[in-house]
Amino acid sequence: MNELEKLLKYFELEHLEVNLFRGQSLDIGTGRIFGGQALSQALKAAYLTTEEHQVHSLHAYFLREGDCNKPVVYQVERARDGRTFSNRRVSAIQNGKPILILACSFQKFEKGMEHQKAIPKVPLPDELTEKTLIPGDKIKHLSPRMRRTLTTQGPFEFRFVDDVDPFDSEPKEPIKRIWFKARYPLEADQSMHRTLLTFVSDFHLVSTATLPHGVSYLDPKLQFASLDHAMWFHRPFQIDDWLLYDCDSPSASEARGFATGHVFDIKGNLVASTAQQGLMRMWDKPE
Template sequence: MPESLEDLVDLLDLEMIDLDLFRGRQPQTSAQRVFGGQVLGQALAAAGRTVEPERVVHSLHGYFLRPGDTGVPIVYRPEPTRDGRTFSSRRVVASQHGKPIFYMSASFQRPEPGLDHADPIPDDLVPPEEAPTLASVLEAASGRNADDWNKEWAALDVRLAGVSGRQFWIRAAGKLPDEPALHACVLAYASDLTLLGASLLPHGLIIGDRRIQPASIDHALWFHRPFRADEWLLYDQASPSASGARGFATGRLFTEDGRLAASVAQEGLIRPVGLDLDDE
């Protein structure tokens, strides 16, 4: 995982190696596979590099096909599938060792006025300044030192916003440039961090529990309104279902002043490993 916000920004600044062909570097990490949010963010950065700057991303849908190898760069090839008067579509293939590890479709739109409504931000939240850090909460739940968790998530500031364990305050751990495309990539990165864990909470488990083999399978993200990823966003999560060793979770991201900025949906592997399900 990136060791600082600057490191994350560098990860999202892809090297162009040919026309519509980019290379993303890897951070220093002890993880066995590439973090899904990194691939999401880098793939979105690659797609955005091929679109007119005034068109902003409004949705992406990705499938994780193979575990990423943390020891070699990832190559991203965005395909310019369509450029209309208002919308642009891109399909991105991320590859390592000559094989695809991730597919993503993304859609970009020239901003325009229209009808407007949104869900309200939830009530009874702990203000971010008073909320405990996620690292301290996980230290208490897992016994793993908080410094270890903080090192893994050094690019982000994540805090528990409610007692249910499904609401988090989240922001970049520092100031970002005034580039909306970069803020969208950082949010894509962050959106994969805690979401799958919502499908474990009903079973008294957390991500990092060695009795569960977790992995992202697919991920969808819709951008509704302007936001800054370096300002507090409430990540309100729910898990409608878990079955077949898969967990399904949804999330809503609100700005601190209550605007619905984005929505997320994800299905992931939550395969039991040495867990007696009869004891749940």
């Protein structure tokens, strides 16, 4: 299997009971469950209880660190089923405690008034090349686990509009723009494309809030963790075609960084928006 096929296996949730599902955990090398995994598996569990609807928004809180060596149980509450909208609440449970709670809303497709903000003027993906996130001379300073995480070719290809060295201590404007897509063609319905975008939306977003402060999100003295995550889906899209993630951080305060993102397709259509808040606290972490 290629890397995308391996990832899709994690969305084949086991049906335990009515409204109860179990998903296996993915180890991306951090030692804990990746937030995007819990988000997207919870969304997948909600999808398994709906028909003829597509998710149009979701709001989640990360409550506890998850163990990537154990599966996660997803309990779905069918809050409402209407003619146009359906709502679900999902608890992601591990060791008898929720590690994430998700509320999401689904809608049957309907036409209506349209407008959108314009895509920023940036180089197209064909004008950029794929580069490692960490410069070669600094990879050797990482732990073996982080080295594997940041250098392994995953199911998505990222092309950065601006070169960002996470170890650079020079303060920068809190903006990050990245083209990305699945590495392999994906023959799936729109629900899987939206589930995979939920997964990948957790990459690179809230770390934008560290840029003005000249601190690396890889700094062991920085306690850095996602607190919540929200998404809005505006238009259909294909995740195996290029998408631009336009991220910016309008604020950081009270040990929290806040970032927003807009996702555009290659034609300039705004297909989704995101918002995320993360803990940003400097501390004396033991070795």
